[in-house]
Amino acid sequence: MKKMKWIAVCAGISLLAAGCSAKPEAQPQPAAKPSDNAAPVEITYLANSSWEKPIKKVVDAFEKENPNIKVNLQLSPTTKLTETIEIKLASKAQDLDVISVDVPLTMGYALKGYLEPLDALLGADAKSKWIPSATEAGSYQGQLMAAPMNSSSVVLFYNKDLLQKAGVAFPSDQINYRMTWENVVEVAKKLSADTNGDGQNDVFGFSFDQVGKAYQLLALAQSKNAKPLSDDGLTAKGYTNSPEMVNAFQFYSDLFNKWKISPKIKREEALDYFISGKVALFLASTQNMPRIKDAGMNFGIAPHPYFEGGKIVTPTGSWHVGISKYSTKKEAAAKFVQFLTLGKGSKIWFDENGALPASKELLDQIDKDSKYQEFPNNIMKLAASEARETAAPRPKTPGYLEWENNVNKAFEDIKNGSDPKKALDDAAALIDNQLKKYQSVVK
């Protein structure tokens, strides 16, 4: 019996030892093969899942042109993309080569050492091929850190059928006749309706596309001359909760809680609400055009509204692409970035995705090609004009992630009925606390 016990113990230990050992006893290994130049290099590109269809077309074209480079496309939803990047790059993971960079995050990523400077990799003349605002937004200390995939602009889409039904005149598509926010409220009240008699509106006059998101909502405050952060990007108190900000976000709150002309939905639901005829006026980026067209709806476009007596301001800035500092395949990654942002890929991306280009060549094409004079392609003409004349960037700060997350939460609370002043005061206090860590690194 005692012998059996010892046999069992020994067997257990040997099994454990076998399981824990990293490698089996050294076996004769075949001699290392000389490097095979023909073997394809695989680069990993982390992109937004909402781009799946257009970005796959770009990747296919790139692989066709560069048979030695394979692109492993990894998709992540917008809300999780920045988190995934933080987790991967904070742990210095080498399995990510090309990353999507929401442009206001460039400074933070550069400070944290996540991005490889692109000047040498893309060539000195690359920077001159994009519009200066996009190049500047993707640069840090004079070096290009993230190349622009596109720029962006926002226009007011409207459902012609709903406007006709309510006897409301179509808004003009000319920038000289743009609506004021006061007009939008007046019209949206006429368009909102309770069609099933349950006492709640089920057709709404107006909705933002990016409900609760700073990208789109900041233009409200900027139209009232608000400055969301201090010049050094490190102080929120007195800026994020300034009287102008509070005033603008009181208006935002009233859309949902006082006038009830906007649905309390999440960003992901907004486009579906417009396409399905539950929203009449829809303020959204041009990138929504392909899906709106595909839905076969009867729609029109108009310029972005502004507050009467205020400044005309439109959102801008978009996704850029950068190369991870920890990538071991930077040259292949740079080839892909070049293709996507300046090469044939940028044209495919523009045609398939519908975003306003950042490349001067494509913008010139919009100006010259007669097809952009006609509806619905004239949306690009309108967007290009807004990008040139009225676009206002989001704040430049190393703590953009902290700033945006906190203000987005405040905007969500305001939508759900919180007092705008309290929500913005709380957000400003939190942001200041979180920005302290950057004070020593911003000169």
Next chain:
Amino acid sequence: MKKETIAPYLFLLPAIVGLGMFKLYPVLSGLRQSFYAPAFLQASETFIGLKNYISLFTDPVFWSSLKISLLFNLFVNPIQIFLAFMLALLLNSKLKHIGIFRGIHFVPVAVSIPTACILWNIMLSPEQGVVNSVLVGLGLEPQPFLTGSKQALASIIGIATWKGVGYWAIFLLAGLQEVPESLYEASSMDGASRFEQFKQVTFPMMKRSLTFVAVSVTVSNFLLFSPMYILTQGGPEHSTNVLMLESYNSAFLYSDTGRASAIVIILLLMTLCIVALQFKFLKAKH
């Protein structure tokens, strides 16, 4: 004699190694991390001693999250244990086809947390969610649920309870089935009523199962943050920002692993104290 003393430890060795590698090492690594500043802005980690803990104790966000975590657990644990016990008593009935009812109550357990959250998010939506449609149909006011700062935590307690009760009831049901039938027969012959039988036989005999369930429910709910992460992101007005979520955001959103580790260590110590108290007061006397 010596061989006899070593043998049991050798048998335990694989388990001890596993315990050290997968349980103790992460805790010690977290403890070490909590003494360092965020490394992302410097070339290397900087030892800052207790600064992460000191800054937490002066941070209103930490105190608010601590309060929310305690409030959440103060309600969710007793509710889950009470409902699981009641459910186990019902499922222990000697009814025909009782297996079908046991199966139905286990369904929420089989639904993954993200799926459950998405389902409840749709049902509790202030815009055309089915729960509000029912309320409006009954002539009541629609409620904000997850979008109202006064109802969000309660809504999450409801969702966590819906998901968890069936699971904990299974353990209590197993405990109930272990209570010897002879004890009920004896007490019945002594003239004990159903309530007295529950008080004198069922409850004392269930103390071990109840202790296990109480400790497990507490630990799992102190660490629970996925419903808050998926449904409310800690809002509205920070009303669902529990400590685990605050720690997650510090670590994976703002790259401040030192602060995140300090929060986890505090949470660990707090959970250990509460579990120790539970063991002390719920210990079976038989």
